[in-house]
Amino acid sequence: IRDRFEGSIATITVDQNVPRGTYLVSYRVISADSHPVGGGFTYSVGERTTPPDEADSGSDVNTVVATAVVTAKFLGYAGLVLLVGPVLVLTLLWPRRLARTVPARLIWTGFGLIIASTLAGLWLQVPYTAGGGLFEVDLDGLIAVLGSQFGAAQLTRIGVLLAAILLIRPIVAGTDGRADRLMLLALAVVGFLTWPLAGHPAASTIPPVSVAVDAVHLVSMAVWLGGLLMLVLFLLRWATTEELGAILPIWSRWATLAVSGLLLAGLVQGLLEIGSLNALLSTTYGRLLLAKVGLVALVLLVAAISRHLVQTGIGAHRPSWLRRAVWVELVITAVVLGVTSTLVHTTPARTAIIEQRMGSFFSTRLTNDLFSLQVELYPARRGNNSLHLYAFTPDSSRPLSVAEWKVTAALPAHEVEPIEVPLLPLTDSHVTGEVSMPTAGDWELRFTLRVSEIDQATVNVTVPIK
Known part of the structure; x- marks a missing residue:
């Protein structure tokens, strides 16, 4: 099987010669509004072991890059103000006796800010979406950005600005005509649309x-x-x-x-x-x-x-x-x-x-002389939560058959007494159940496992419920 991407389905090959155990898969994708979205999940080969430490959520962004992105956006908006307002006033409200030289400087400053902001946006989009540093930009990343909807919108904006220069020159000189204004209006409509097409509105309902x-x-x-x-x-x-x-x-x-x-x-x-x-x-x-x-x-x-x-x-x-x-x-x-x-x-x-x-995913491993118990609770929030329990030998080398399971949940801070959780066996070493936790707080889960006619032990864990 080769790596392939078909619509929303990605097929990735994995190493076939990996040791038995539990593995973590982290992913990072770019959403329709050009922002990174990430997550992760685990899977097991042969047997379940302690999951790897929680990885990067996949959507974290370098602090310097995040600040630079916001700054570039701000400069782009400032450029719009310096460009649009002066053009409109010079065209329709400016007294003929007054010189246009100084207001024209605002217009060209606005041009410069928008172009600089757009070019900076294209550059920053690479580390922003990939999670790298400010200068961690390569050719493949730039090509990917330019080929995206975000890149297309930015390139269109630059093209509109370059074309608008020819039409704004007569306005600055006071020699513009009706045709110039109509063509500039058409360009302005296209230019303004490039902002929402590269952001949240493109991915709204x-x-x-x-x-x-x-x-x-x-x-x-x-x-x-x-x-x-x-x-x-x-x-x-x-x-x-x-x-x-x-x-x-x-x-x-x-x-x-x-x-x-x-x-x-x-x-x-x-x-x-x-x-x-x-x-x-x-x-x-x-x-x-x-x-x-x-x-x-x-x-x-x-x-x-x-x-x-x-x-x-x-x-x-x-x-x-x-x-x-x-x-x-x-x-x-x-x-x-x-x-x-x-x-x-x-x-x-x-x-x-x-x-x-x-919500989030709560996972922990509890171990004593008789067994090692993997506890997983989702979504670890108020309301109904799904509980999965996996029993292993104390050294976590292999699954352990359990003769009898008992689980209780209590919230001492709110005087909620221990409530027994109904369990459904899926295998000899794996059970599941639904736990109702209607109140936020530190819930105490108590697990009692009997592994033989006479061997039984109890372990506890505190789970923060938001």
Whole structure:
């Protein structure tokens, strides 16, 4: 048999000349949203022995790599803000008498940040998915990343950016036309879609909806923050009172639409990725989302003050007041971008809550002068648990026939007296049973095995139940 991969089935050959005993298989795969997922299981050859120590879960990521990935994401989002907002304002709101040189620098800085972030993402995806260090990147790994959906999305983004350079040059120079704007709009749609196609939305329960909603979320963020940046850095300082009187009401409507899109898209994303109140409150993803919602609420409060200044005309006559309010918005939203960068590399709450419910695997070996007992309990959580017991000779060299088994479970801390566990013999040395553990805590399991007419012994173990 040769190693082969067919859909979700992997066939791997193993060494046929291995000693008898129990072996551990660890695996690491890349999920549809480009994140590593791992696990492991044991199997025995000839006889069951003490399982190997618990191995790497398979999904651990080098700390430096994980930090670099989040940083690259943040720089990419910052690049979007610096690119989209200035392009939009220069195209539709910029007074003709004002020079475009300085705002153009923001645009090209945004270009540079997005391209750097995308190239860094391609490089980091290799050690991120393989579990290696920052510079543990080889040609085969890069080829695998480039051939994945994640790689295709990143390469498409770079292609869109390179094509957009030709269309943005006329905007920077103030010589753009309708055709330039329409082609740039088409490129922007494709470019924005590359972010959700390389992340969680591509693997959600309803991918088309999630991808579209995430793209709307990104567009709204980039328009809102990019426009605010142009206001605070340039327009509120350089434009005249008459110009601000014309610009600010238009920008206020844009900001309202952007914030509405941000909130609506965030609501739909939350429903798709969270799924339940328990998932919202008990997972890292849910708590990060709550922190993001709190920060956005604070930003909206400041934005309401800014809008009041615009609607009452105070912003046009006292631009310094409006400028301070906008600066506060930008500082808070910079923190929001940081939280978002962490969110996109955190297991979605819907998935995390399933993993929590699956629980863990408790395994131990108890030995005395009469026997060695292998104890396995799954999932080691509140509720019903499956118990498997394997009896061996004291030296664990071979299975041991047991004449009679008795198991009790108790929780002294909660005054739960020993309850006998019904057992089903599968072989002379292997029994199984279902244990009801309705309360979390340190449960005491007591095992009594009679191996002959007169030989009997009891062993105990404490099992932490979550």
